[in-house]
Amino acid sequence: MHEFExxxxxxxxxxxxxxxxxxxxxxxxxxxxxxxxxxISTDTAVVxxxxxxxxxxxxxxxxxxxxxxxxxxxxxxxxxxxxxxxTLPARLNNASEPNIESWxxxxxxxxxxxxxxxxxxxxxxxTTAGEQLTLTLSVHGTCAQPVxxxxxxxxxxxxxxxxxxxxxxxxxxxxxxxxxxAPPAWLAAYWQPKPQIxxxxxxxxFLHSAIDISDGLLGDAxxxxxxxxxxxxxxxxxxxxxxxxxxxxxxxxxxxxxxxDDYQLCFTAGMNAGEQIERIAQSLGVRVSRIGEVRxxxxxxxxxxxxxxxxxxxxxxxxx
Amino acid sequence: MHEFExxxxxxxxxxxxxxxxxxxxxxxxxxxxxxxxxxISTDTAVVxxxxxxxxxxxxxxxxxxxxxxxxxxxxxxxxxxxxxxxTLPARLNNASEPNIESWxxxxxxxxxxxxxxxxxxxxxxxTTAGEQLTLTLSVHGTCAQPVxxxxxxxxxxxxxxxxxxxxxxxxxxxxxxxxxxAPPAWLAAYWQPKPQIxxxxxxxxFLHSAIDISDGLLGDAxxxxxxxxxxxxxxxxxxxxxxxxxxxxxxxxxxxxxxxDDYQLCFTAGMNAGEQIERIAQSLGVRVSRIGEVRxxxxxxxxxxxxxxxxxxxxxxxxx
Numbered sequence: 001m002h003e004f005e006x007x008x009x010x011x012x013x014x015x016x017x018x019x020x021x022x023x024x025x026x027x028x029x030x031x032x033x034x035x036x037x038x039x040i041s042t043d044t045a046v047v048x049x050x051x052x053x054x055x056x057x058x059x060x061x062x063x064x065x066x067x068x069x070x071x072x073x074x075x076x077x078x079x080x081x082x083x084x085x086x087t088l089p090a091r092l093n094n095a096s097e098p099n100i101e102s103w104x105x106x107x108x109x110x111x112x113x114x115x116x117x118x119x120x121x122x123x124x125x126x127t128t129a130g131e132q133l134t135l136t137l138s139v140h141g142t143c144a145q146p147v148x149x150x151x152x153x154x155x156x157x158x159x160x161x162x163x164x165x166x167x168x169x170x171x172x173x174x175x176x177x178x179x180x181x182a183p184p185a186w187l188a189a190y191w192q193p194k195p196q197i198x199x200x201x202x203x204x205x206f207l208h209s210a211i212d213i214s215d216g217l218l219g220d221a222x223x224x225x226x227x228x229x230x231x232x233x234x235x236x237x238x239x240x241x242x243x244x245x246x247x248x249x250x251x252x253x254x255x256x257x258x259x260x261d262d263y264q265l266c267f268t269a270g271m272n273a274g275e276q277i278e279r280i281a282q283s284l285g286v287r288v289s290r291i292g293e294v295r296x297x298x299x300x301x302x303x304x305x306x307x308x309x310x311x312x313x314x315x316x317x318x319x320x
Numbered sequence: 321m322h323e324f325e326x327x328x329x330x331x332x333x334x335x336x337x338x339x340x341x342x343x344x345x346x347x348x349x350x351x352x353x354x355x356x357x358x359x360i361s362t363d364t365a366v367v368x369x370x371x372x373x374x375x376x377x378x379x380x381x382x383x384x385x386x387x388x389x390x391x392x393x394x395x396x397x398x399x400x401x402x403x404x405x406x407t408l409p410a411r412l413n414n415a416s417e418p419n420i421e422s423w424x425x426x427x428x429x430x431x432x433x434x435x436x437x438x439x440x441x442x443x444x445x446x447t448t449a450g451e452q453l454t455l456t457l458s459v460h461g462t463c464a465q466p467v468x469x470x471x472x473x474x475x476x477x478x479x480x481x482x483x484x485x486x487x488x489x490x491x492x493x494x495x496x497x498x499x500x501x502a503p504p505a506w507l508a509a510y511w512q513p514k515p516q517i518x519x520x521x522x523x524x525x526f527l528h529s530a531i532d533i534s535d536g537l538l539g540d541a542x543x544x545x546x547x548x549x550x551x552x553x554x555x556x557x558x559x560x561x562x563x564x565x566x567x568x569x570x571x572x573x574x575x576x577x578x579x580x581d582d583y584q585l586c587f588t589a590g591m592n593a594g595e596q597i598e599r600i601a602q603s604l605g606v607r608v609s610r611i612g613e614v615r616x617x618x619x620x621x622x623x624x625x626x627x628x629x630x631x632x633x634x635x636x637x638x639x640x
Contacts, residue, residue, distance in 0.1 A: 022357060023468060026547065028394035028532050029361035031466045037342060038358070040443075041349035042458070044405045046450040074348035085364045085405070085456040123360075126456070130366040136405040136446070136456040138362070146351045148343060212348050227346065 010108035041071035076204030077141030079120035168259020231297025330428035361391035396524030397461030399440035472548035488579020551617025
């Protein structure tokens with residue numbers, strides 16, 4: 001059928017074939033060979049759930065691909081290749097791009113641009129028909145030694161990258177059709193997440209543990225604490241919140257801690273690595289914030305306003 | 321939410337952790353390390369498209385998992401691990417199992433049974449909510465040297481495994497709610513495909529090329545011929561058709577050649593390997609049929625009734 005051939009044409013012959021992919025699209029499976037650890041992360045994005053129904057094809061490509069790369073960054077891995085399982089409806093319920101063929105072409109063009117920019121080639125996948133636009137990407141990366149959630153050590157400093165809460169604060173405005181009311185930085189955080197690949201590659205040797213905080217710092221730092229069987233003592237006043245979020249008061253803090261969609265990293269490293277971490281981040285133009293420390297414990301988070309202990313009433317953001 | 325915890329519980333702590341999976345479920349990505357070639361194949365199954373709406377959870381597990389393994393067999397690879405991206409609706413439109421929680425439990429139990437039986441562990445994935453039950457599995461296997469579609473050599477014999485056409489012949493009866501009218505072997509072929517993993521593992525050293533014929537021998541043998549830039553001369557009278565299919569006349573032949581859903585292999589090997597191939601197949605209780613030979617050409621198929629050339633009017637089955 002026509003869409004099937006169009007997809008084959010749009011996704012064939014992309015540049016950037018990876019030397020370790022022995023066989024890619026065009027056989028029963030793709031073949032990878034490399035003695036180093038291979039990190040694999042799988043993410044599904046469903047229209048109306050993970051991106052708005054009227055998102056442009058370019059926006060869908062970004063929202064499907066970039067968050068997946070953030071999982072590789074959280075493992076200290078460099079992107080190598082990905083597979084794409086694309087379920088396409090016969091008609092798109094999308095005012096800006098109702099034509100399925102031009103949708104596919106625009107989507108493929110943007111995905112190709114992102115793949116080249118992140119040195120992550122398309123090496124396989126599947127295309128099926130279904131009622132709801134659904135994308136499952138598996139991204140694959142390599143590393144010398146993966147950085148795990150479970151490696152935090154007592155005495156480590158706790159860090160986060162970037163700004164928190166901007167994407168979560170933008171989402172209600174986007175869904176309400178009122179994106180114009182959102183600061184440009186919030187919209188960029190939602191539509192063009194910047195996975196911290198380059199930073200993670202350079203920091204990996206210093207890191208004891210790391211996690212992607214796309215479900216919100218509150219929940220994801222909790223995962224890290226439980227995996228490592230330590231407590232994290234975290235200072236709310238050290239969190240990287242922009243002025244527009246701070247102006248929202250407690251709601252701004254809630255977006256930052258429990259909102260989700262921050263494709264940033266929370267990581268821990270020995271206290272003596274702080275200077276090198278700051279220097280590397282600065283050289284890459286990435287903000288890093290030291291937000292607390294690792295102490296003995298059983299997997300709890302403790303929050304402070306500088307020195308005063310504070311209880312938080314919110315739960316982690318749940319995608320499901 | 322409740323389903324999310326249920327899924328975590330159902331899929332946690334499966335046995336059969338693979339030695340080369342350094343980290344599995346519970347980190348940002350899974351980590352694999354093995355110097356051998358890694359073969360990866362991705363398949364999506366959508367309710368109402370790849371399995372009937374009222375399929376039982378056990379049937380869905382089989383239809384999603386076993387065909388994916390057939391792609392590994394076609395590469396001569398042994399299963400190692402898989403990822404599962406599961407998109408679940410809030411309500412299942414399924415008369416036999418409308419309760420989503422009991423559906424998940426039954427599905428996970430059967431998938432676990434199949435995973436253990438095929439030594440293919442669950443190592444990661446994603447669960448999302450959506451309108452339509454959709455499963456994307458990526459299966460991963462290892463091999464000494466992958467068998468490709470492109471390796472057929474002039475003078476090779478062409479073989480197929482198993483019986484052809486049974487699953488395709490069963491499908492219209494199943495969809496019409498008239499499964500009772502189908503011979504048991506047809507129903508088994510549809511619901512419990514038997515990927516030729518063990519055979520492929522033992523034959524791999526003899527094979528010059530192979531392909532999974534799940535889209536129908538007509539189309540898939542054509543892919544192999546074009547990839548290898550050879551012609552295949554194939555004898556219709558040598559095809560493995562059961563008596564019930566033969567009784568259908570030309571329609572039976574069409575199911576066998578263009579019906580799809582045969583998770584069997586078409587492969588080529590040197591003429592002198594024939595005796596060993598027959599012996600290995602016999603030892604495993606698998607039927608293999610020599611159906612033709614490879615000659616110089618440009619990727620065409622030539623069909624014969626023994627010595628008489630014959631033209632076929634049908635096209636390959638298209639899933640999309």
